[in-house]
Amino acid sequence: MQPLIYDVAVSADGFISGPNADASRFPFEGPVVDDYRARLATYGTAIMGRATxxxxxxxxxxxxxNPYDPMDCHVVSDGLDIPDDAVTITPRDSARTLIEHLKQxxxxxxxxxxxxxxxxxxxxxxxxxxxxxxxAPILLGTGTPLFASVTFSPGTRLIDTKDYGEGTIYQAFRLT
Structure with a gap:
């Protein structure tokens, strides 16, 4: 069974983008981005919502x-209308079944x-x-939170960390 991994840049105050989906204050080059690209090469499937x-x-x-070719790409949406092409659209009410199937x-x-x-x-x-x-060592104040409308609070275990200097840190957590 394969894991589902949320690999994302986040501000010090917990946002993955600022107002109007502005991500311009996050690093777009350097070792942290090189390592992210290396991790991307290990994933086989990308799953995202319509806004992303x-x-x-x-x-x-x-x-x-497909924004992540050669990965298979799935977009969870009830209203996205795109040409039949390199992306699979899955309705929200089928997303759980899709993810469980893909994991297997x-x-x-x-x-x-x-x-x-x-x-x-x-x-x-x-x-x-x-x-x-x-x-990232930035404060956005508002925008898209790391997790929106969460009611479940799982345990976590730190499994990896890397300090890139000047406040930029990579951390990986396994959910328990």
Whole structure:
């Protein structure tokens, strides 16, 4: 069985983006980003919500394109209408079944890409196995939280940490 991993940049005050999905204050180069890209190469499937998928449009991604090729890409949405292409759309009420199936059948770890709302739902449903945080020394004050509307509070165990200097830290936690 493969784990579902939430691998995301987060501000010191717990936001994965600022107002209007602004992520411009997070590092986009350097060793922390190089290590993130290396981890991306180990994932076989990307799963995200609609807002995270549509976020890619602002960077030139075309509707229906796979933002994480060669990974399989699944978008959980009830209303996203895109051309049949490289992305699988799954209705919200089928997301749990999809993730449980993928965990059983996948040959590489599953990656939750962004999305505090979707990640909060996945956490509440006990689907996330590991959280990998790229903690940036910035304060955003508002925006998209790491987890939105969470009622479930699992235990965590720190399994890895790396200090990149100047306040940027990577931490990985296994959920217990």
């Amino acid at each position: 998928y549509e976020f890619g449009y602002g960077f030139g991604m075309k509707p229906g394109a 059948e996948a040959t590489a770890p599953l990656y939750i890409c962004g999305g505090g709302t979707f990640a909060g739902w996945a956490l509440d449903n006990g689907l996330i196995d590991e959280i990998r945080l790229k903690r």
